Amino acid sequence: MAYTKRPDGRKMDELRPVSAKVGIIPNADGSAMFAFGKTVAIAAVYGPKPLHPQHLQNPERGIIRCNYNMLPFSVTERARPGPNRRSKEIGLVSEWALSKVVSLEKFPGTVIDIEIMILQANASTRCAGINAAAMALAHAGVEMKELVASVSIGKIDDKIVADITKEEEDWKEGEGATDIPFSLTSRTEEITHLQLDGKIQTHRFKEAIEAAKVACKKVNEYQVKALKGEVIDDAGVLK
Amino acid sequence: MTKENNTRKLVVPGEVIVSGEDYLPGDFTRKEGGEIIAGKYGLADINGRVVKIISVSGIFEPRRGNNILGRVTDLAFSGWMIDIDGPYSAFLPIMESPRFVNKNNLHEFANIGDVINAKILSVRRGSVDLTLKGRGLGKLEGGRIIKINPNKVPRVIGKEGSMVNLIKDKTQTEITIGQNGYIWINGDIEGMKKAEDAINLVAKESTSSGLTEIIEKFLEGKK
Numbered sequence: 001m002a003y004t005k006r007p008d009g010r011k012m013d014e015l016r017p018v019s020a021k022v023g024i025i026p027n028a029d030g031s032a033m034f035a036f037g038k039t040v041a042i043a044a045v046y047g048p049k050p051l052h053p054q055h056l057q058n059p060e061r062g063i064i065r066c067n068y069n070m071l072p073f074s075v076t077e078r079a080r081p082g083p084n085r086r087s088k089e090i091g092l093v094s095e096w097a098l099s100k101v102v103s104l105e106k107f108p109g110t111v112i113d114i115e116i117m118i119l120q121a122n123a124s125t126r127c128a129g130i131n132a133a134a135m136a137l138a139h140a141g142v143e144m145k146e147l148v149a150s151v152s153i154g155k156i157d158d159k160i161v162a163d164i165t166k167e168e169e170d171w172k173e174g175e176g177a178t179d180i181p182f183s184l185t186s187r188t189e190e191i192t193h194l195q196l197d198g199k200i201q202t203h204r205f206k207e208a209i210e211a212a213k214v215a216c217k218k219v220n221e222y223q224v225k226a227l228k229g230e231v232i233d234d235a236g237v238l239k
Numbered sequence: 240m241t242k243e244n245n246t247r248k249l250v251v252p253g254e255v256i257v258s259g260e261d262y263l264p265g266d267f268t269r270k271e272g273g274e275i276i277a278g279k280y281g282l283a284d285i286n287g288r289v290v291k292i293i294s295v296s297g298i299f300e301p302r303r304g305n306n307i308l309g310r311v312t313d314l315a316f317s318g319w320m321i322d323i324d325g326p327y328s329a330f331l332p333i334m335e336s337p338r339f340v341n342k343n344n345l346h347e348f349a350n351i352g353d354v355i356n357a358k359i360l361s362v363r364r365g366s367v368d369l370t371l372k373g374r375g376l377g378k379l380e381g382g383r384i385i386k387i388n389p390n391k392v393p394r395v396i397g398k399e400g401s402m403v404n405l406i407k408d409k410t411q412t413e414i415t416i417g418q419n420g421y422i423w424i425n426g427d428i429e430g431m432k433k434a435e436d437a438i439n440l441v442a443k444e445s446t447s448s449g450l451t452e453i454i455e456k457f458l459e460g461k462k
Binding site for chain 2: 029030047048049050059101103107108109110138139140141142143144145146147185186187223224227228229
């Protein structure tokens with residue numbers, strides 16, 4: 001069966017329903033929740049605060065430490081708790097995706113801790129995590145040049161689609177599935193993070209970048225609305 | 240106040256606040272191609288030509304002249320290390336203590352865990368220096384310490400101290416507020432409890448209008 005229609009009936013460039021809210025963790029300096037349909041991520045930001053041990057300090061700029069964690073109940077078969085290869089990698093790419101926009105030079109010798117927790121996973125968890133973390137950073141009053149929006153672009157069979165689900169990620173027929181998570185800055189639309197899992201032709205990749213720009217703009221609109229106090233709950237996470 | 244609120248709007252990092260060559264970038268903003276861009280989440284305030292951002296959330300940012308409450312974390316060679324719950328820990332040199340202290344007996348004046356009320360003398364990259372020279376500054380004895388969001392401190396103080404004086408009067412307590420969000424309360428147990436609840440209520444309802452009435456009502460009720 002060729003891939004002509006998306007399993008959940010969305011248009012090719014349509015995102016899943018989004019939920020977004022800031023200030024969900026009172027004890028943190030800043031916090032946010034972001035959900036793409038059934039993928040739900042929360043992020044908490046602590047700092048900038050003094051960094052210990054001292055040898056990790058950078059006298060020229062602050063550093064970001066980002067932890068990505070998938071909770072045991074977030075997937076159908078229990079995920080073993082604790083850090084693993086995958087979570088370390090995603091933590092690191094999230095850190096890189098965000099450190100580009102944070103004005104770290106204003107706080108030398110300090111650290112900003114970001115904790116990303118995946119409550120429920122249905123593909124694109126790193127994108128939801130980065131979106132939540134960017135909102136949490138802004139909410140924590142950290143000086144930032146702009147925001148970061150993240151979305152996964154997929155090539156399912158021969159179609160370029162936005163925000164893929166687990167079902168699409170596992171597509172086997174035709175050309176199969178390619179998953180490309182993008183993170184773009186909100187104002188200058190620079191790519192701060194890009195990964196590619198699968199195969200894609202160069203001319204199709206250019207299409208994917210254009211699709212990412214369009215999709216990230218939509219994500220950014222949700223982020224801005226949520227930061228301005230609106231509670232967005234199209235995905236029904238908060239009900 | 241209400242008039243000012245009308246001109247202030249919530250902005251997010253990267254947002255264009257105003258465009259046009261007439262404006263100048265102030266705190267937490269930058270100018271890019273004739274546009275003033277927000278560099279932080281907060282309330283944009285346009286005062287004449289200058290555009291700045293007023294923080295609404297986040298950690299305490301030490302500024303020179305701030306009064307703060309801090310806890311002694313370590314005794315160094317020539318002073319005390321103080322935790323001020325900001326991005327950096329602060330240093331209180333012996334020279335800045337109100338009376339003579341012997342270098343070998345630092346603990347006699349303030350030991351680890353003691354809380355002091357100090358003023359920020361200087362903020363340089365990565366270090367904050369404090370002083371105890373000034374009226375009302377020094378070590379705090381007795382009472383209790385509570386912590387609120389540092390951005391709510393102006394609300395707790397009120398216009399020329401109206402809010403804090405109201406709470407002091409009604410609960411018969413002494414209150415010292417640090418700009419870093421630490422608040423010291425001393426008095427009888429009932430009064431301290433009441434003052435603490437009242438301050439937390441101010442912090443919670445900080446955006447409500449008629450805040451003073453809410454607090455007055457709270458302090459009058461359930462004595």
